Amino acid sequence: MPELPEVETTRRGLLTKVIGQTILRVTVRDRRLRWPIPTNLEKLLEGRVVTGISRRGKYLLWDIEASSGGGILLCHLGMSGSLFTTRLSTPHAKHDHVDITLGNKVLVRYHDSRRFGAMLWIAGAIPSHPLLDTLGPEPLGDHFDGAHLFNASRERTVSIKEFIMNAHIVVGVGNIYASEALFAAGIRPTTPAGRVSHRRYDLLATAIQRTLARAIDAGGSSLRDYVKVNGEPGHFQLSANVYDCATKPCRVCGTLIKTIRQGQRSTYFCPHCQR
């Protein structure tokens, strides 16, 4: 399940193989993702050059250059999607929905069994799109800190865990890292967001940044079906403190980790360390 570290790991893995390459051919086998893949995507991409790949939240943005006005290929991996490179001769497997053949004979393949992902086109060089324009700050960028969380949370009754998972507040904090960051900050996930102090939001902001940065350094998590661009699994699961650790002893105090449901999602926390 790709979260921000997995998406960033994917971006870095793709960079060296696609920058400066001409897209020779695009093959779409199934357009039914979260939204349909545009029927003219092949025509928009073929013959054009990839000049960069950036990331906004969990969206990957491919800069596509063209003499007659370029654009941006917007990709989201949903929760079961992956982008990986392989050889042209590799036969496609079930749920391999899109192939992008590059001039250097590298094949970029999009795989997504649950089809919650997206592949859309933004015309022009400016990454403006309804999906992007309302997003909150990047957790590892300059505009994210405890003050931002504190100010955005006043009068909010939603739980702190659901609050930090809201992409309009801050992008890239998914279910796994939300539990991990709250554990690191010692905050109970059920606490109403509006009742968390500025001091504790400072701790939480730092915890979010450290948790994500560590996961990126480790190459992303591999809790379910995530694999890196080269097909190897990530390793964050080895250092998860609470996620998927129900009834296991807390690494800090030994109290049994508890799991609850919040917003139809599983939350894990230590009843002793998090208050």
Added chain:
DNA sequence: CGAGAGTCCTGAAGGC
């Protein structure tokens, strides 16, 4: 506007 539920989808896992 905020909060909460519903929704898309497939595959793994567990129960009987």
Added chain:
DNA sequence: TGCCTTCAGGACTCTC
């Protein structure tokens, strides 16, 4: 062995 149910999860969309 095999069917049925439950769970997993990002994030938009709808309702109140």
